[in-house]
Every structure is written in C-alpha cells, then in structure tokens.
Amino acid sequence: MTMKWHFTLQLAGLLLLAYGEAAGQTPSLDWLDLEATSVHQITGVSVDGRTIVGIARDEAGRSRAFRWTAQEGVQNLGTLGGLRSKALGLSADGAVVVGVAEDRYGRPRAFRWTAEQGMQDLGTLGGLESEALGVSADGAVVVGVAEDRYGRLRAFRWTAEQGMQDLGTLGGNWSKAMAVSPKGTVVVGVAQDSRGRKRAFRWTAEQGMQDLGTLGGWESEAMRVSAEETIVGLAQDQKGVWQTFYWTPESGLHKLSHGHSAFARPGVALWGVPAISLNGQYLVGTIYHRAHHRVAVFLLDAPKLNLALREDRDRP
Template identity: 50%
Template structure:
C-alpha cells in the first residue's frame, strides 16, 4: 500500500473523529461520573470476589436452594461449583494468577465449623486445617497458588489470628501488633508479603504488613487493610474515623505515604482490591444521599468513579477485586426484589488513558496516535492502524457515553 495515501487516510479519519466528538469538550465532568469507560457483564451467581490476572477467570459464591457454593467461572467452561463433600456452605475469595488455584472456606455439613480450603483442577478441594482447632478462613493466594493467607479462631472461638499457609510449613500464626486479634486479607505475588489488620495493646485496629524473615510491622495507619499490589509495596483498605467517625478508603506506599481516596460524595468508602501495579483501586463508597453503597474504581488521573450499575429499587453494588492491569473489576450488584447478582466490569477499548472515564482526553489521545500511525491506535490488535480501528474506537466511545 502507498504509505502516503495511508497517512492521508488516517488524517481524514482523524478529522472524522473530531467531527464525531465535537461536543465532548463541552460536557461537564459530571457527565462521565457513571464511569462510562467500563462495560458490564451479568453472571448468574451471587457475588464475584476474585479474578485471575487476565480477568478471564472469576471466583466467588453462588446459591442453590438453601445451600451456598464456591464457584470458578470462565467464558469457555461456564460455572464450576466447589464444595467439601456433604457441605452446605462454601465461598471462594481468591484465585491464582493463571486462574487454576482457588482458595476460600466452607463446611463439611450442618453444624461443622468453617475451614479454609485450597482447590486445584487435579487435586480437587483440600482442607488447610486450623491454628487452634476451631474455624479458619482463606482470603487470598499468591500468584503461583503456593501461599495462602487468611485467619483462624483460637481454641474457644473468641479471637482470631492471621495465618500464612504453605505445603511445606502448613498453617503458621503471624502474631499480632500487641493485641488479641489479627486478620490477613492479601498477599503479594511471590507470597513474601502479607497484609491485613491487627488490634494493638489497647484493642484498636492497626494496618499491618508482614514480611518474610522480618515479621509483622505496623505501617502507622489506624484501620483495616484488604489487599496489596503484586510487589507488596502498595496497600489499600479503610482508615478508621477519617471522616466524621466513618471509614475512608486509602492507598498507602512507603514512597508516597498515606493517601485518602475520598468518597462519591457520601460519608464512607472502603478500598477492597488493587491492581498488580498498584494504580487502580476498587471497592465501594456511599454517595451524597448515603442510602446505598456503590461499586467504585479509583485512579490517580480519574479520581474515584462510580461503576455502571443495574437500575432498580435497591441500587447497591460492590467491587471486590480487579485484574492485573485494572481493566476488569468484579463484584456484585442488586437487581431488584432482594436479588444479588455477580457482575464483571470490563474497561472500554476507547478508554485509552485507562482511568475509567471516556472523555475528551481519550478522544485527543486517539486522534494523536492515529494520525501518527502509532500502534496505540491499533484497537483490533491486528498490527495495522487503519479505518477498522477508527470504526471500533468510535463505536466503543459512543456506546460508552
């Protein structure tokens, strides 16, 4: 093909895009507050609580009559239920990077205590035991599926202790920050960093980061921590009493310190998941009405945005986890009649700056890279920048906004 003609074609298409989005610059920020940079899928499960690094495998909990099952789901295989033999309840909370290892907790029959489990396709479900003979809960797993973290109760069930489990060492108590309780919720990619919260000597919750060979450390935050980035450097959770006695979502790193992420206009927010690189944070927040919590995503450039939700009398939603690059967010949505349904939010292909919003920045960025013939405008990933990419961008942009 004549490259000069191809450059001319790109230029013509770029001007077509400008005409197509001529009204974008006049729109207010509020026009994009519904996070039109994400598209949503409805799944026939109660809640999705975790996802593989590529966002293709989801885990969580579903229900059949009066029984609850952990599940693993992919587009190709559909839903696969996971439970202990004879059990009446199971919930999955975490999944390995490749989507093959699932962790959570469940029971083996009515009246039996809940026990942490690890499941893999070939091995099936494996109970991980307990620390002191009572219940245990697995909350997260390392990238390769070899390290499991969570918490277990003491002998009389009055207090909890954080644990780290490996096939070699079994379930190991991670101690506390001077108090009686500790709960682990997140683990780094290689399993060497565990995060959560512990009570101190006065009984107040403190965020901890446990590092292999160094032990448990107080990072200086009063509150709770629910997830950590792949390298163990970025922690997310909720600061206690940061706003009129209510919790506020936070992001923390040793380099940048504590960052309060604000709310959607309401009194409370909680961060529950973070992308592998620590740039995308997900969770929930109340809006100005303070009636319902809404699933949210946060980036530094886009701030906190409310994810798309089903419309109904009970508009509650919640985001628990995100994929490696923040492009897929999973959680649940209320869809009316008291029904709760798992959702997967997928970032739009037109969201070029990856902040969850479709706006003039994405438009200008696409025009720039398209005009230059840069592969950043290769929307269909075929190795060429041409009219097909323009059509896909325009379609995705229009559908999102």
C-alpha cells in the same frame, strides 16, 4: 468462638475508587452467560478475565463455592464434607481457588482447590476453624484467619512446604490477614494492638508485623496490596470518619481522594461486592436494574483501572 462467614462490604468502595475519569480510556463492558439468580456474590476474577469465582446457592438454598468459565460454565466446587462453602479468591490464571468450606462436623475450614487435587483442608493453628481470604498470583501462598489452640483468631500464611504460619498480632489478642501480594511476600490485614484498637498491618518475613497507623484517628484496616507493594485500606481520620487510604514504603499512609463515576447510572445499582483481578484490569460483579427488575453479571475490561490510584498517589 464461631467464625463469621463474610466478605467485607467496604471493599466495594476500594475497588471502585481504583477506577476514575483520570483513566482516559473507555472500558468495555460484557454481560456474562451466568445465571445471576443463583449467584449470591462474585469474589474473584482471573487476570485475563476468563475465570470467575464466588458464592452461589444450590437447590436447597445453601451457599456453595463456584468457579465459572465460558467453556465449562458454573462449576460447584463442593465442600469438605459439610453443607456449605464459599470461594473467596483465586490465583492469577484462575487455576487455584481459595475460600472456606464446612467439614463433616460443620466447622468452617480454609480450603485450597485445584482441578487436579480437588478441595484441600488447610487446617488451623490448633483450634477448630479457619478461613482463607487471599492467594498469591501463582497460587502457592494462601493467607487468612484461623483459630489457635486457645480459640483466638490469628492471621496466617500458608504454603505447602511450611504449612500454616501464625503471623502474630500488634500486641492484642487477634489478627486477620486480608490479602497477599502477587509474589506472596507481603501480607496485609488488620490486627488488635496492645490498647485494643484495630490497626492495619503489613507483614513480611524480614520485618514481621508492622502497624501502618491511621489518618489521625484510632483504627484502620488494610485490605489490598499491589505488585508494587502499594497498600489500600480504610482508616479513621481525626473526626473518627472512615476514609480510604493508600500506603507505600516511601511515603507512608495518605488519604485517597480521587473519586469515580463508572457506575453512576440512573436506575442501576451494584448488587453485592465487585471483585478485581490481580493485575487490576478486570472488575466483575452483579448489577440490579430497577426499571426492568433484572439482575445481570458484568465483566468490566478497563486497561487503565489502576491509573487513578497511581495518579492520586503521585500528587504533591
């Protein structure tokens, strides 16, 4: 089974929904000195907004994982011996980067990168391919998806001490870990249940994999988890329409209804998928200005970025 290289486009809606007029504070917007024409996608930003990671194109048009700081500029993180790589997440301070890179056999493999150790292949669960999609605040815990020895895709949690751990499924054949809490203790994602449905899950070492349910429909996906263990994702309602949800241990799963208007400007459109920092303060991405045919990279500093989510969660 060939693992697709992707970053879920639906995440854009989740990130933007975290910012709303209820924030009550005007965010600051900075334009970064970053060659947007070579940047294909922004996928992560550090909690101080000073380090950005994502996917760029090299001279041959191949995707390469990059890390950017104002001091060092764009840094090509290389590969595991192959031609392509993608950075898909970073630690709170930006020192640890995770993602997927081709090895010398052309196989996509999950990696963890630091300036001291370079790019490390995290291995698989007995199969050929793997992909790292999230990392804890301190960079010690990495989560993602990997093939087992039967070629099935399974959610994993990796640490240097324990290696790669198979998190199981909800009774089906596959699962995928999309994110991990800042402390590394809660993993969220999507897994197949015994009836073949995609279901959002929450995993902890104590409770294992828990089905978070839906909004009355059949399927759901969990995509982000906060330090307070609030989970955000997508779920089908009774009509089969996908809606954004939030879940907490106290209240369970509910529809997130608060809107946003931060990027509703004439002639300006988001290009690719914006990324959010672990502390919810910074939003980074690329925009396209139609009138000027210009692409630029922005950094939105919004101290109240998560306020809209919290206010919606507290509504009766």
